[in-house]
Amino acid sequence: MPSGSPPVIDFNAPADEVARHLVGVTLLVDGVGGRIVETEAYDWDDPASHSFRGPTARNASMFGSPGRAYVYRSYGIHWCLNFVCREKGHGAAVLIRAIEPIMGLERMRERRGLDEVRLLCAGPGRIAQALGIDVSFNGKSLDAPPFLLIAPADGEPEVVVDAGPRIGISKAVNMPWRFGEKGSRFLSKPFRRKP
DNA sequence: CTAGTGATCCGCT
């Protein structure tokens, strides 16, 4: 292996591939966070993606370099964190939907005003609140502080990933671009049994 | 467990 640590994940890949590989990766923001257990892919030719109709002021970072954050306001109330992927010009990203809280539990509890660990990061808006994410993080590189991504440790059992339809959208509702760790109790919503 | 509802802002048509 060359000097330095290998990249945790290659963001220069199709969004659904990145989304699948992110499950099991640890995300920390200023040392607070845990294992990503649920993601959704929004690809460049995807009618449900914010990037579908081309670049605008809001989605500009989706058209920037891969490996950066795209943060947007949802329903006028919440912030949602995405990881930009693929090459410039296309506009694709992965929405981080749920995290298994591991580091900085007390900090997350304070921010969320809630004790129950299961609900600290079970949903994109909840994650942003628990990790202190807001629009000022938009466009920041995921390779540098305050962000830290950590690949699953060698020898750790491989994560079994479920896939299913995405949540809360009205276009391309049947595309199975939601991914999650099978059986995790920290998901924003369970995956249905047998299709 | 699922289903329904109001809150609350801003980007886009």
Add this chain to the structure above:
DNA sequence: GCGGATCACTAGA
């Protein structure tokens, strides 16, 4: 004006 990549809460099965 409209309608969200949501959440907290309530009611009911």
